[in-house]
Amino acid sequence: MKQKDKIIARKPRKRDVAVIDVFCGVGGLTRGMQDVGLNVVAGIDYDQTCDYAFEYNNNSKFLHRDVTTINAKEVSKLYPKHSLKILVGCAPCQPFSQVPGEREDKEGKWRLLYSFAEMIEKVKPSIISMENVPQLMSHKDGVVIKDFVNKLESLGYKVTTYKVNAAHYGVPQRRYRLILFASKFGKIELVPKMFEKEQFPTVADAIKHLPPVEDGEIHPQDTLHRARKLSPKNKARIMATSEGGNWTEWPEHLLEGLTCRESSIGKTFTSAYGRMAWDKPSPTLTTHCVGLSNGCYGHPVQNRAITLREAALLQSFPANYKFVKEDEDLNISVLARQIGNAVPPKLGESIGLSILNHLEQHNIDGRKA
Secondary structure: OOHHHOOOOOOOOOOOEEEEEEOOOOOHHHHHHHHOOOOEEEEEEOOHHHHHHHHHHHOOEEEEOOOOOOOHHHHHHOOOOOOEEEEEEOOOOHHHOOOOOOOOOOOOHHHHHHHHHHHHHHHOOOEEEEEEOHHHHOHHHHHHHHHHHHHHHHOOOEEEEEEEEHHHHOOOEOOEEEEEEEEOOOOOOOOOOOOOHHHOOOHHHHHOOOOOOOOOOEEOOEEEEEOOOOOHHHHHHHHOOOOOOOHHHOOHHHHOOOHHHHOHHHHHOOOOOOEOOOOOOEOOOOOOOOOHHHOOOEOOOOOOEOOHHHHHHHOOOOOOOOOOOOOOOOOHHHHHHHHHHOOOHHHHHHHHHHHHHHHHHOOOOOOOO
């Protein structure tokens, strides 16, 4: 490496710090980072249906752009002049998921990680963070993540990775995630766990206070507190399922037509048609988190799947987080996808705090005034 190409980590003067959230969705990561005092100036996402929720709740600019084609100069101009640049993101994780129905990769979405690396090279942020599923570490025999890390290291970043359970950081959900940090100033350490297993926030902590609703019903005071209508057979199935139980409890006549038990993979997927348990964190929420057949998404005691509001609370979104305009038609499938795809804000807080601690170590004041 030539002398002029060497990256020398110096302690910068105190100055403004600004964050851009790539693959921002409805703003879960942004919400968490802003809640601990970081200034997120913009979010970028190809899904334009996320624009209202992102901008309304976070007072931040939303750009509807394709990360594979966006001009790096446009991204750079979003940062205030002379600010220290932080770039964070969560590339779509479905290609790396082990959950049945979440593995589709028809568009080669895993390649978005390479586009993210190209953006980093051109925008030249001082600090980077990425959140994804742990399976990314083994996807394509580990080549994808190795290429990404090697690229960052070649650009002079110190890279650290952590596998975490979001429940350790205040999310009432068993959600295992890979968190990657990269900095020009040195290695970033993830903040210590905030909750041990016996202290994990539970389903009851998150949603037990909500008023009951029937399947197919919308609560009059909250349009997000609505549950999908169940067929008579599925209504009978959930009525035959105990709190924390699943389809393996059913009598034979309710098992008729249950395709998941007919394959070797399906037989091990016992969470299908399951109920959550009050005294435990929920299972990992996916883009299909309000469908009874898609996982352990049954309400602990009410005979239905969880509502959109319950899903948002289990993702640790604030109760007042608005996902749609007052006069806008609500699409359950779209909102379930947005909520299930989101970085839980509480996990975003921990990512933000880790970055703030790193900035403080290097004499940089990253908090908003």
